[in-house]
Amino acid sequence: MVRIATAVGAVGVVLGLSAAPASAHTISGPKPSNYRSRVVAIAPSIPGISARVVDLGSKLEVTNRTSTEVTVLGYEGEPYLRIGPAGVFENLRSQATYINRTRLGGSVPPDVDTAPDAVPEWKKISSGHSTSWHDHNIHWMQAQPPPEVARTPGSFHHLSQRNVILRYNDQRVAIAVALDWVPGPSGLPWIAPLVALFLLGLLAVVVTKWWRLLPALVVVLVASDIAHALAFEIPRPGGNLTKVLQFIGGNFVSIAVWAAAIPTVIGLVRRRAEALYGVVFVGLLVALIGGATDLAALWKSQLPDAGPAWLTRLEVAVALGLGVGLVAGALIRMVRTRADAPPAAEGRWLSLLVSGLSDAELDRIARDLDTDEVLEVAFRDLAARAAPVRAAFEAGPLAFVVTDEEPVMVWTLGRSGAPDALRAVRGQVEAPAAEIRAPFTVLLQLLAGTVMVDDARAGSRLTTVGDGALIAQLGPYLAERAPLTTVEGSAPAS
Helix, strand or coil: CHHHHHHHHHHHHHHHHHCCCCCCCCCCCCCCECEEEEEEEEECCCCCEEEEEECCCCEEEEEECCCCCEEEECCCCCEEEEEECCEEEEECCCHHHHHCCCCCCCCCCCCCCCCCCCCCCEEEEECCCEEEECCCCCCCCCCCCCHHHHHCCCCCEEEEEEEEEEEECCEEEEEEEEEEECCCCCCHHHHHHHHHHHHHHHHHHHCHHHHHHHHHHHHHHHHHHHHHHHHHHCCCCCCHHHHHHHHHHHCHHHHHHHHHHHHHHHHHHCCCCCHHHHHHHHHHHHHHHHHHHHHHHHCCCECCCCCCHHHHHHHHHHHHHHHHHHHHHHHHHHHHHHHHCCCHHHCCHHHHHHCCCCHHHHHHHHHCCCHHHHHHHHHHHHHHHCHHHHHHHHHCCEEEEECCCCCCEEEEEEECCCCCCEEEEECCCCCCCEEEEECHHHHHHHHHCCCCHHHHHHCCCCEEEECHHHHHHHHHHHCCCCCCCCCCCCCCCC
């Protein structure tokens, strides 16, 4: 439980430190909305000059690929921006330079002369041919909706159409931008998929038979989150390099989560119990960043992602429903495993499980057991029982190979850092002096004492390799009926 609390606490710290600057999905980027801004005309049309609304009406982007510079006028008709072959320049004496800093507006410094007839002071801000800015003519600025929208939010409303003025040579070019209210769909139909995805994630972790599905679900969760993040970045302003840098900088938390998913999936494939901590970490952060922060996409009409709206909504549902289901299932399984794990000192638990069962009955029961969890406790007990013959392990450890697991599972019994102690570890830490290779059910019978090594070997139920003397010395201690032994000067085994 301490490790669970630590993992969840670490998630909270990461979110607290990164939420402000990050733009992962919609933490600080454009959010789903029902306000639609769109360029309806450029008059007169000039080849090489284009404009588009980006970030869901938050910004207007103008591109000039002609050989002549174009000037964007501010709110009082003053020169605001210059876009041309030499790059992009902003006028530090334009009121719009400061008001357009953020979507919600800004204030003009008191020591700056922003009179419409003030001599421009130009500052280069880019070497490109396009720029974008928060033009407050093209989006709704108030927290409350317009009166007509408040009266009938379920109806379409055309709110305004305003012009952003450019100067091209001696021509006045008007970019007409329309602002509309477009009602979104009902979010109620997504409740059923969210519940279904939650239950799928939960049961994949809790139900032992479904564990082979668990790595695939984590892959699906992360792949959907990656696709969602990429689709969010594609329509944003800027060139390809800018978008790549925005993606890395704005999604650094998500990138760390995606990286953490790799060892998590590997651990799940190998049936490692500690991989559940990775499931909690990955599932929780994907659910928060890709699901909870984008939840409004389920009932808003204007979405920041490229691609069809239904796909964006499905990605949000997968992130939230499947992510929360995996987290809940992992926490339940970890708590249940700790509560149900038999203390080693009580002994006899394997005998109670195995004694009196036919091979067919034991096979059926074994399919419902978590091999890793059962063997972790069983070999921990064995390490305590076998302390009197620890000297036999001087030549090397003994490997137990579970032959019917995919991939093959190995547990190694040998000396730990202290020369007077034995320890069982998952995996092969060094070349073993001997091996016992058997299916899971046969190992259960060996450790319960219902089958002896020689009998199982004679019946071709197991094979042994290497130092036969080591196996022979360990033989009397394999069965859990052998007494637990405490090494002199050490704490009791547990």
